Amino acid sequence: xxxxxxxxxxxxxxxxxxxxxxxxxxxxxxxxxxxxxxxxxxxxxxxxxxxxxxxxxxxxxxxxxxxxxxxxxxxxxxxxxxxxxxxxxxxxxxxxxxxxxxxxxxxxxxxxxxxxxxxxxxxxxxxxxxxxxxxxxxxxxxxxxxxxxxxxxxxxxxxxxxxxxxxxxxxxxxxxxxxxxxxxxxxxxxxxxxxxxxxxxxxxxxxxxxxxxxxxxxxxxxxxxxxxxxxxxxxxxxxxxxxxxxxxxxxxxxxxxxxxxxxxxxxxxx
Amino acid sequence: xxxxxxxxxxxxxxxxxxxxxxxxxxxxxxxxxxxxxxxxxxxxxxxxxxxxxxxxxxxxxxxxxxxxxxxxxxxxxxxxxxxxxxxxxxxxxxxxxxxxxxxxxxxxxxxxxxxxxxxxxxxxxxxxxxxxxxxxxxxxxxxxxxxxxxxxxxxxxxxxxxxxxxxxxxxxxxxxxxxxxxxxxxxxxxxxxxxxxxxxxxxxxxxxxxxxxxxxxxxxxxxxxxxxxxxxxxxxxxxxxxxxxxxxxxxxxxxxxxxxx
Ligand SMILES: Nc1ncnc2c1ncn2[C@@H]1O[C@H](COP(=O)(O)OP(=O)(O)O)[C@@H](O)[C@H]1O
Ligand SMILES: [Mg+2]
Numbered sequence: 064x065x066x067x068x069x070x071x072x073x074x075x076x077x078x079x080x081x082x083x084x085x086x087x088x089x090x091x092x093x094x095x096x097x098x099x100x101x102x103x104x105x106x107x108x109x110x111x112x113x114x115x116x117x118x119x120x121x122x123x124x125x126x127x128x129x130x131x132x133x134x135x136x137x138x139x140x141x142x143x144x145x146x147x148x149x150x151x152x153x154x155x156x157x158x159x160x161x162x163x164x165x166x167x168x169x170x171x172x173x174x175x176x177x178x179x180x181x182x183x184x185x186x187x188x189x190x191x192x193x194x195x196x197x198x199x200x201x202x203x204x205x206x207x208x209x210x211x212x213x214x215x216x217x218x219x220x221x222x223x224x225x226x227x228x229x230x231x232x233x234x235x236x237x238x239x240x241x242x243x244x245x246x247x248x249x250x251x252x253x254x255x256x257x258x259x260x261x262x263x264x265x266x267x268x269x270x271x272x273x274x275x276x277x278x279x280x281x282x283x284x285x286x287x288x289x290x291x292x293x294x295x296x297x298x299x300x301x302x303x304x305x306x307x308x309x310x311x312x313x314x315x316x317x318x319x320x321x322x323x324x325x326x327x328x329x330x331x332x333x
Numbered sequence: 334x335x336x337x338x339x340x341x342x343x344x345x346x347x348x349x350x351x352x353x354x355x356x357x358x359x360x361x362x363x364x365x366x367x368x369x370x371x372x373x374x375x376x377x378x379x380x381x382x383x384x385x386x387x388x389x390x391x392x393x394x395x396x397x398x399x400x401x402x403x404x405x406x407x408x409x410x411x412x413x414x415x416x417x418x419x420x421x422x423x424x425x426x427x428x429x430x431x432x433x434x435x436x437x438x439x440x441x442x443x444x445x446x447x448x449x450x451x452x453x454x455x456x457x458x459x460x461x462x463x464x465x466x467x468x469x470x471x472x473x474x475x476x477x478x479x480x481x482x483x484x485x486x487x488x489x490x491x492x493x494x495x496x497x498x499x500x501x502x503x504x505x506x507x508x509x510x511x512x513x514x515x516x517x518x519x520x521x522x523x524x525x526x527x528x529x530x531x532x533x534x535x536x537x538x539x540x541x542x543x544x545x546x547x548x549x550x551x552x553x554x555x556x557x558x559x560x561x562x563x564x565x566x567x568x569x570x571x572x573x574x575x576x577x578x579x580x581x582x583x584x585x586x587x588x589x590x591x592x593x594x
Contacts (some may be wrong), residue, residue, distance in 0.1 A: 134484050158488045160481055168503035168580045177499065178489040209580045229489055 118286030287330035400459020408467030441530035455527030474508025
């Protein structure tokens with residue numbers, strides 16, 4: 064299927080990337096106490112690929128996703144979708160924010176279908192489609208529960224299901240596994256890969272976990288500390304499906320990890 | 334279970350103790366019973382006058398509930414205007430606060446003079462004392478909305494109306510209800526003021542009659558009836574809150590609901 068070792072090279076370099084952040088800069092605040100969050104960021108995401116952004120806290124990762132989602136305007140630079148500049152990209156991608164933002168007043172079922180309902184899909188159809196997904200997302204039995212009774216992992220999976228059910232091709236995931244403990248996190252990483260393969264989504268995900276980035280992605284961008292700049296770019300030529308243990312212990316993975324860590328260390332001191 | 338019982342048992346115990354002390358003070362003649370009737374005398378008066386109390390409680394209750402409903406409509410509308418329109422906020426909020434410094438006790442007879450002995454001036458009084466906690470709380474609720482949640486729904490295509498329906502309104506409901514609970518207790522007092530200023534029925538009217546007859550025990554019985562009305566309205570609002578915003582309950586309830594359905 065998608066097991067060609069070098070698949071990522073032709074797919075990303077020759078085809079038009081589905082999503083591109085081109086030379087984006089962004090500052091916050093008034094003159095005098097201006098905070099420069101992003102400086103000249105270029106990131107490309109090929110159709111069907113998983114691209115990660117790693118960077119220290121405060122390097123502008125969430126800001127970049129908000130710009131790509133159309134919630135913030137860049138000071139300079141552009142967002143391109145399918146090779147076309149998108150002046151108002153809101154609604155073109157599905158965002159999963161860093162906080163799960165499940166609505167406490169809606170049941171899990173109503174939370175995950177909110178995007179479909181806003182697209183005008185009837186309550187009945189939205190529920191039918193969502194209910195079919197509940198087992199795969201480990202949420203069965205909690206359809207009419209309120210989010211407060213969910214565990215951290217379930218909340219994240221519900222938030223991801225909500226993101227997928229928006230029906231967009233591009234998912235922007237802001238530290239989707241950030242709130243989880245290490246064991247749950249490893250399981251969820253493999254699970255997330257399965258979900259991506261099943262739904263054929265294009266994913267741009269933010270993380271501060273180097274293992275996670277390298278394990279999940281076709282491509283990893285390393286951001287410096289504030290202001291965020293791209294200080295490293297790595298292709299991860301591991302075929303899929305990937306086994307966690309084999310991947311993270313392979314010499315190639317370890318070498319790449321060492322390099323990313325070194326970049327992060329250098330990038331945070333400059 | 335234990336917590337639930339003690340929640341009612343402790344205040345009840347305190348009430349019983351205070352009642353016993355009260356009875357003792359009057360029985361021993363420390364305070365003469367035409368000044369302060371004993372609990373037993375008040376109970377006796379309540380039993381004897383029960384038809385009178387009941388028939389006069391009905392108009393008072395109607396005024397309180399009607400005024401409360403008006404206050405909900407006006408209070409929530411004002412809150413929405415204040416929360417969403419900066420010019421209206423600047424123009425209306427000071428007046429809303431200022432309205433609470435109007436001495437209601439003095440206003441009641443004036444309104445009775447203008448509007449007559451009808452139900453109207455009483456509704457105005459109740460509304461005036463009740464809309465304030467509703468408005469202030471609802472404004473707080475509407476402003477407490479999580480901006481990130483709003484942003485997220487915007488990426489899903491939500492417009493202003495959908496955002497209000499899906500986020501702002503549900504987020505504000507718990508606040509609205511705590512305002513309404515306070516208003517419920519105010520409403521009975523407002524109704525009493527209104528009736529006192531001029532009426533031919535209601536507990537306020539009854540109390541004026543009893544006062545003229547130096548019927549201290551009867552007065553206390555009427556006060557007890559008013560208190561019960563206030564508690565009942567408070568209870569109804571709390572019950573409505575449980576029904577209308579079930580997510581805003583203890584985690585234990587939510588677990589049961591999640592497991593059963
Ligand atoms: N709305 C905002 N107003 C002002 N400063 C902001 C805003 N959003 C982010 N920042 C600042 O921009 C920088 C990058 O933030 P963020 O994108 O959240 O970083 P990350 O997600 O990588 O931790 C931080 O210094 C943060 O304080
Ligand atoms: Mg962030």
